[in-house]
Amino acid sequence: MNTEEHDDLWRLLGKVRTPSASPFFSRKVLRAIREERQETTGVFAWLRRHWQLGALGTCAVAVAAIALAPGPQRTEVPDPTALLAEQLSQSIDYQVISNLDELIASEESLAWLEN
Known part of the structure; x- marks a missing residue:
């Protein structure tokens, strides 16, 4: 083997600095793995x-x-006086009661007239 022609190459290789890993090499590798993760x-x-x-x-x-x-259904409780008034107005006795009121009013006026 002819070593004379390779002597220059070996001299240059001897002057080259040896490669070393950067202090952040592991951090960069892990970041690249995380980015590539599916x-x-x-x-x-x-x-x-x-x-x-x-x-x-x-x-x-x-x-x-x-x-x-939908909200809760409220059943309205009717007013008892309104319910009673409605039942009374539909009753046959309502006319008798109204006539009785007129009779009492006329009786009072007669009592005033007689005295």
């Missing part, structure tokens, strides 16, 4: 990344359900 796809992966949108949508559905839900 992300899971699907609804849960999307919600994991955008949980604020999921929470906002859930709140909107809850508010809409509460707003559109």
Whole structure:
């Protein structure tokens, strides 16, 4: 083997600085691995990344359900005096009572006239 023609090369290689790893080499490698890691796809992966949108949508559905839900049905209790007045006005005795009021009024006026 002819070593004379390779002597210059060996001299240059002897002057070259030995390669060493940078102090942040492991950090850079781990960051590259994390960036290249395949992300899971699907609804849960999307919600994991955008949980604020999921929470906002859930709140909107809850508010809409509460707003559109029918409220409790209230049965109105009729006023007892109004109910009694209605029954009395539909009764046959109502005319007798009104005539009785007129009779009492005329009786009082006659009592004043006689004295």
